[in-house]
Amino acid sequence: xxxxYIELKGSEIELIESTASAVRIAFPRALIIKNMTGSKxxxxxxxxxxxxxxxxxxxxxxxxxxxxxxGGDIDDNVYTYRxxxxxxxxxxxxxxxxxxxxxxxxxxxxEARSARLEMEGVPKYLDHLRA
Numbered sequence: 001x002x003x004x005y006i007e008l009k010g011s012e013i014e015l016i017e018s019t020a021s022a023v024r025i026a027f028p029r030a031l032i033i034k035n036m037t038g039s040k041x042x043x044x045x046x047x048x049x050x051x052x053x054x055x056x057x058x059x060x061x062x063x064x065x066x067x068x069x070x071g072g073d074i075d076d077n078v079y080t081y082r083x084x085x086x087x088x089x090x091x092x093x094x095x096x097x098x099x100x101x102x103x104x105x106x107x108x109x110x111e112a113r114s115a116r117l118e119m120e121g122v123p124k125y126l127d128h129l130r131a
Contacts, residue, residue, distance in 0.1 A: 004087040006049065006117070007031045008069045008099065016108070018059040023110050025051040025099075028066075032087065032123060041130055047123040051085065053097055055113030063105045072099035072108075076115070089117040 006027065015026035032045040074081040074089075075096035095115040099108040 002034065002036050004032055004034045005081075006085040006087065007033050007044075008083045008085065009071050011069045012066050013069055013099075013101070014066050016060070016063055016065060018056075018062075020059065021056060022052065022054045023056055023060060023112070025053075025097075025108075027051070031126075033084075033129070041128060043128055044126045045123040046126055048120040050118045050120070051089075051097070051115065052118060053095060053110050053112035053115045057111050060108055060110050061105070063101070063108060064103065067105075068102045070100045070102050072097070074098075074115070085117055087117060087119065089115070091115055 011027050011030045013025060014028040015024070017024040017026070027049045029046045030049045032047055034043045034045060071083045073096070074085055075094070076091045077093040092114045095112045097108070097110045097112070097115070100106060101108060
């Protein structure tokens with residue numbers, strides 16, 4: 001089965017938009033790793049995307065942007081996605097997004113009732129990753 005995911009390490013965050021009930025985290029050039037079935041090799045792509053977290057308990061503090069992500073965890077009910085966001089991603093329940101950031105503010109924490117990843121545009125090939 002082919003799989004794709006956003007690699008959080010090195011992905012730039014351009015916009016963190018917060019309302020009373022939702023947070024939108026925009027990645028203008030998210031780094032995407034694609035694995036093909038039966039192959040030991042992977043490919044790296046870039047594509048714009050937005051992580052939407054709805055039903056938040058507390059709006060996060062404002063962060064100067066753009067900022068580079070150095071990793072993080074997406075806790076999806078009983079699953080934890082470390083340093084990545086699977087593509088496609090949509091879930092309801094207990095969602096906790098903890099992103100580690102480079103710069104003066106080192107973390108972004110959001111707890112929500114639902115989350116989804118909205119990819120925009122067409123992915124662009126960057127390079128081939130040898131095993």
